[in-house]
Structures are given as C-alpha cells and as structure tokens.
Amino acid sequence: MNSSEIVITCLPKLGWAVAEELESLNFPVIEIGHQSVKTEGTMVDCMQLNLRLRCANRVLFLIESFTAVHPDRLYKQVKKLTWESWIDPKGYISISSFVNNDYIRDNRFANLRVKDAIVDRMQSETGQRPDSGPELDATVIFLHWIENKCSLYFDTSGETISKHGYRKYPHKAPLHESLAASIIRATQWDGKGAFINPMCGSGTLAIEAALMHYDIYPEIWRKNFSFMHINPYDYKEWALLKNEYSPKIPGKPTVKIIATDISGRALDAARNNARAAGVDHLIEFHKCSFERTIIPLGEGIVILNPEYGQRMGEEDSLEEVYGEIGDYFKQKCAGKTGYIFTGNLNLAKKVGLKASRRFEFMNAKLDCRLLKYELYSGSTRSSDLSD
Numbered sequence: 001m002n003s004s005e006i007v008i009t010c011l012p013k014l015g016w017a018v019a020e021e022l023e024s025l026n027f028p029v030i031e032i033g034h035q036s037v038k039t040e041g042t043m044v045d046c047m048q049l050n051l052r053l054r055c056a057n058r059v060l061f062l063i064e065s066f067t068a069v070h071p072d073r074l075y076k077q078v079k080k081l082t083w084e085s086w087i088d089p090k091g092y093i094s095i096s097s098f099v100n101n102d103y104i105r106d107n108r109f110a111n112l113r114v115k116d117a118i119v120d121r122m123q124s125e126t127g128q129r130p131d132s133g134p135e136l137d138a139t140v141i142f143l144h145w146i147e148n149k150c151s152l153y154f155d156t157s158g159e160t161i162s163k164h165g166y167r168k169y170p171h172k173a174p175l176h177e178s179l180a181a182s183i184i185r186a187t188q189w190d191g192k193g194a195f196i197n198p199m200c201g202s203g204t205l206a207i208e209a210a211l212m213h214y215d216i217y218p219e220i221w222r223k224n225f226s227f228m229h230i231n232p233y234d235y236k237e238w239a240l241l242k243n244e245y246s247p248k249i250p251g252k253p254t255v256k257i258i259a260t261d262i263s264g265r266a267l268d269a270a271r272n273n274a275r276a277a278g279v280d281h282l283i284e285f286h287k288c289s290f291e292r293t294i295i296p297l298g299e300g301i302v303i304l305n306p307e308y309g310q311r312m313g314e315e316d317s318l319e320e321v322y323g324e325i326g327d328y329f330k331q332k333c334a335g336k337t338g339y340i341f342t343g344n345l346n347l348a349k350k351v352g353l354k355a356s357r358r359f360e361f362m363n364a365k366l367d368c369r370l371l372k373y374e375l376y377s378g379s380t381r382s383s384d385l386s387d
C-alpha cells in the first residue's frame with residue numbers, strides 16, 4: 001500500500017503530546033486536533049507508530065475520502081473499493097465510526113451500511129463473505145463522516161494502544177497509561193535527575209518514567225494488532241521492527257526512580273505492575289506517607305497525584321493533605337521541581353505555593369491540571385494560589 005494520510009487519535013487535550021512524539025520519531029505533523037493528530041506514511045509506518053507511540057489511542061490509515069450525504073450514497077461509494085484485495089474473505093471485520101450527518105441518528109446504522117457494502121462487494125468478487133461484529137482483534141474499519149465528507153480508514157491498532165499492557169493490578173483511581181506518559185512529557189523530565197513519585201498508587205507514573213528512560217516500548221509484547229489482518233501484511237517488516245526496538249533492559253538502574261505510597265495494597269499493585277512491565281528492579285518502592293519519602297540529593301522532579309475528593313465530604317479532609325504537600329515541597333524538596341496532578345482546582349489552592357506553570361489535561365470527563373512548582377530554597381508562599 002502506498003503512502004497515505006495517517007490520523008493518530010488520543011485522549012482529549014493530548015494532541016500536543018502525540019505531535020511531540022511524532023516529531024521525535026521524524027514524522028511530519030500536518031494538523032493537531034483536540035483528540036487527534038494528522039501525519040502521513042505507509043502501512044509499515046503504521047506498524048512503527050503502533051509500537052512506539054506512548055501517548056496515543058489508535059493509528060488510522062486513510063483508505064479513501066469521498067462525498068456522500070445520504071446513507072445509500074455511502075453504501076455505493078464503499079462498495080466501489082477493492083476490499084477483496086485487503087481483507088481475507090474468511091476473516092472478520094468490525095466497523096466503528098464518528099458521524100455527524102442529518103440522516104444518521106444512530107452511528108450503528110452508518111456502521112451497518114459500511115459493513116453491508118464491504119461484505120456485498122466481497123461476496124460478489126470472491127463468492128465468500130467475512131464475519132462481522134464488535135470484536136477489535138481482526139480487521140477494523142473506521143468511518144469519519146461529517147455532513148457530506150466521508151473518510152474511511154483502517155484502524156491499524158484494533159484494541160487501543162493507550163493501555164500499555166502491564167496494569168494487571170489496578171488500585172484506587174489509576175491514571176490512564178497514555179495520560180501518565182503525556183504528564184511526564186509535560187514535565188520534560190530528561191532522565192538526568194531523579195523521578196520521585198510519592199502517592200504512587202498502582203505505579204503508573206513511575207512505571208511510565210522507567211519505560212521512557214530505558215527506551216522500552218511496552219507494545220513490543222503485544223501479540224495482535226489490526227494491521228496484521230490487512231493484506232498484504234508485511235510480517236518481515238514487523239519482525240525487523242520488533243528486532244530493532246527489542247528492549248535492552250539493564251540489570252541495575254541508571255537513574256533514581258522512587259515510588260512510595262502509604263498503602264501496602266497500592267505498593268503491592270505497583271510492584272506487580274512494574275514486574276509485568278519488566279522494570280520492577282529499576283524502581284525503588286517504599287511504603288510510607290508522602291512526607292517521609294526520602295528525597296535524594298541533586299536535581300530531579302517530585303510528582304504527586306493525590307485524590308481529588310469527588311464524593312461528598314471528601315474534599316474537606318483532603319484540604320489538609322494538599323496543605324501538607326505544600327509544606328513537604330517547601331521543607332524537604334528544595335532544589336527539585338515539584339508537580340501536582342489534580343482534578344480539583346479548589347484543593348490545588350490549598351497547597352499554598354505559587355505554581356510557575358499549569359498544564360491543562362482531562363481525566364475521563366474531568367478537567368485536570370498539572371501544576372509546576374519551582375522549589376528553590378524559600379519558595380514563594382502565596383495566600384492566593386488560584387491563578
């Protein structure tokens with residue numbers, strides 16, 4: 001297959017992170033959207049992107065764009081395409097979509113028209129028709145249809161690449177893996193100083209930091225991607241890519257990554273998750289309250305993701321915790337850069353330090369911030385932290 005438009009989808013507000021990743025992998029960034037970034041390349045490029053992107057959800061490869069207002073026109077246009085050259089007639093297809101069109105009240109109807117067009121075409125060209133359904137473990141086709149503009153893509157990922165496959169043991173409110181990777185990107189941690197993560201929960205931030213620092217691409221262990229179900233699947237190229245990016249995990253850490261939590265259960269989950277990711281020996285785990293987390297000398301970042309207090313009555317008890325985080329930053333973390341990731345901006349004010357930067361994120365549907373604090377000795381105290 002020749003070069004085509006590639007759309008990388010991501011969680012809301014992570015377009016910048018995917019764009020940065022694409023640039024670091026030498027892909028052009030053509031357009032950055034709220035939940036997607038456009039680039040271009042071949043199906044082999046899609047393999048590489050599935051393997052190496054940490055902040056993305058899916059890699060979509062454009063098959064064809066056309067105009068259609070009515071679903072019958074959609075059916076006709078889709079049926080014209082040479083599906084028999086791309087899909088195994090005994091295979092399995094799944095259709096998903098994003099649709100905003102006056103004739104479509106339920107996306108499932110648009111999906112059905114696309115599915116019918118594909119199987120009718122395959123039946124007439126090969127005498128056989130693939131099965132279809134919701135499973136994302138074979139050929140996945142994505143329809144983007146806004147008013148009269150239709151684009152059909154192969155979803156080359158199938159199951160999302162935003163979960164990095166290691167989280168076997170979730171604890172309370174774990175961060176999405178691609179969100180954690182994007183948060184670390186926002187901190188610009190370059191692996192020269194320590195990465196200290198009190199309140200680590202199930203360990204997502206510390207594990208993602210280790211995966212980044214040691215150039216480990218967690219999708220390398222994944223066995224199935226949708227690109228393997230699109231003909232011609234170049235399995236030799238995939239084998240070469242896997243070989244080129246196979247992890248070289250050191251026996252000993254070359255940087256301090258420290259993860260602590262007050263809860264033994266959280267730490268067990270974090271250790272087990274880190275083991276599943278192959279990096280448990282590269283992270284120091286300690287069970288302690290955040291204020292007792294030992295801060296090594298030298299530069300580094302201290303990053304916390306405290307609870308947000310979303311249920312009634314929780315916020316009051318958390319006010320004190322956020323205030324104590326401010327004290328901890330001021331008294332014990334001088335010389336480091338502090339970060340707090342939270343979905344509660346009222347609680348963030350209780351930290352009592354002036355944030356030097358704030359980065360916007362979304363976690364599920366909640367507006368969140370990553371707040372940055374420069375912790376030189378005698379950090380600015382502020383009674384109005386809100387800005």
Ligand SMILES: C[S@@+](CC[C@H](N)C(=O)[O-])C[C@H]1O[C@@H](n2cnc3c(N)ncnc32)[C@H](O)[C@@H]1O
Nearest residue numbers: 174175199200201202204262263266289290305
């Ligand atoms: C929102 S969760 C962190 C989730 C984590 N980022 C992840 O991806 O799994 C907050 C964590 O803070 C821990 N915690 C709460 N109070 C604490 C304290 N005083 N000292 C240390 N850890 C605390 C909880 O046990 C919980 O694991």
